[in-house]
Amino acid sequence: MNRKARATLQDVAQLAGVSTATVSRALSRPDLVQEETLARVSDAIARLNYVPGGAARALASGKTLTIGAVVPTLDHAIFARAIQAMQTELAGNGYQLLVAAHDYAPAQEAAAVRAMLARGVDALMVVGADHLEETWALLTTASVPVVLSWSFDARLPAIGFDNEKAGRLIADHLLDLGHRRFGMISGFTHANDRARSRVAGVRAALAARGIELPSSCVVEAPFTLAGGRAGLAELMARATPPTAVVCGNDLLAAGALFEAQASGIAVPGALSVVGIDNLEIAAHLAPPLTTVHLPTTELGRTVARHLLARLRGEAQPQRVELPIELVIRRSATAPATSPALAREPS
Amino acid sequence: MNRKARATLQDVAQLAGVSTATVSRALSRPDLVQEETLARVSDAIARLNYVPGGAARALASGKTLTIGAVVPTLDHAIFARAIQAMQTELAGNGYQLLVAAHDYAPAQEAAAVRAMLARGVDALMVVGADHLEETWALLTTASVPVVLSWSFDARLPAIGFDNEKAGRLIADHLLDLGHRRFGMISGFTHANDRARSRVAGVRAALAARGIELPSSCVVEAPFTLAGGRAGLAELMARATPPTAVVCGNDLLAAGALFEAQASGIAVPGALSVVGIDNLEIAAHLAPPLTTVHLPTTELGRTVARHLLARLRGEAQPQRVELPIELVIRRSATAPATSPALAREPS
């Protein structure tokens, strides 16, 4: 309850009868100070309830022991999980995590990056490759290590996924199952290269089999269950509804599944639904969701390690692509109505 | 790409032909400097690409413009959402958010609190009232505003929910429906007073109607869907399975619902299931989940505002209890088998 000003290094030094330099060393390089002195210092520290002041420390040493992360939102399992993993890894190495979310608003992102750089972080991670010119300038001229995550860009080291491949993987699976009429529910693609890549991947896979995915068949919805439901409803209201819909992520897919269930559309009987991300819920939905697994926890951990390594002066690869993988469950099967036999005409 | 050392206030002052004090003022109290000077300074700042250094600023001014939040985990929608709200509110006021997650490990929490205090935060929020003595000492003697969230404790200002009431609300509802045989799936209660309070609330409500909830009927499971599934499976394997199970939170409830569905137990026909939290998914599950709504976004926002206000020197209430509310959906009805008529014997 004592509210007096914090004790300073000076106070400790005085109480212990040594110089401030010694106290400082006792704190950061205990191997350099004699055992007995160390004991006296520790005692003084304990007695004064001394806690070193980060600001002074940062100013004098040039390191803040803080790493920044700028993400679109924490209110999405995918980012929350990666940040959680990152934080755990950092804390284990004596670093702290400063987070900012910008809600997919590029200007807010720029502000966040600027604020972090100003505030002082020893390293920084940002999500994706869609940034304002201003943000890019800040990022590429920053005097601290910066890393991109989730996707790639030649301008900066990056640790991410091949989002386009995720789209291709899942589309190919549907194609192999015999589907020919597709719909897609994507998250908003504005300021979101991941979402755009996934759509592009799906398009590319279909195009490779001679199928076009007109933009009228891809609806953009907010990244929520409700968004997924609305998206599916819209798609199924079309004159010729799709037999398969790929969702930009599992949240949207879960929403689509709920909507199908609510409106009596049998999945996978009458409609196949697939997602991307492989959230925990995907495995538990009815039917369990076929999706593409993205190792987001590992992403967070890898980002943290990469940054930590660079801070130690170790060179790091410019690009690390984390493996993704199709996970087949039961929400997608061959289309009921269309001639599966038409597949692979020989 | 220029990697030379950052420009300092000095450099700017020199370029603009003014003193460092003036530049500093131009930055923080522009109203105090003449327009023309201001222009010259801004120009110099832009030309040098100057970004003020937070460390020096913090040291000189004693404020870090950073607020810390220590939560159990970000990998749970409930915390992620509150943190997101907090961050948004803070960013809008020029503050940044430092987060740490401790995974329900008290010692890690203590370390996190200590690290934040050392690092320098202008204010701090922690979750719940279960803390190590060490942590309490840190918290109560901190020289910066601290606030508890989610639950309450007389030792510190708090903004939270009445978790016990949440338990009572939901249990009373089930009781009113006519249930007499209960089971409960709780999250781990170790280092988690919220979970304990909820169980206690349920117990109290039942006791008030003469029903005992033996600890053999409450199973503790990890806060995941899988945990909920396992919990339900365990409960239903009992000699006399419950007709209603209340889950410590919606994630567990969703898991329980999935398990019921997978094992052919009709909900709410054969079994009523309820949760607490009111996550987005609760409304979309089949059947939609009866639960208790906790305004977590508002919690985050309120915490941020409370702290901000105290930093401005405004007095704030010692205790703010956010309203919670029963939301009745379709996962709970009168028990099929038991005599609903037995209810309220007159």
Place this chain on the structure above:
DNA sequence: GCGGCTTATGCAAGCGCTTACATGAAAGCT
């Protein structure tokens, strides 16, 4: 027993800002 080496510690110069206080110029008053 003396030069030279290794330790353990102290000295003091900053790190890059903020902010009283001082200064000087312009403006207002009588």
Place this chain on the structure above:
DNA sequence: AGCTTTCATGTAAGCGCTTGCATAAGCCGC
């Protein structure tokens, strides 16, 4: 015109720590 205010700016003293360098022991071998 002389005096007080007011306003814009400069001066300089820190903020609490880190760290390169200097210093002072203690130790070795010859």
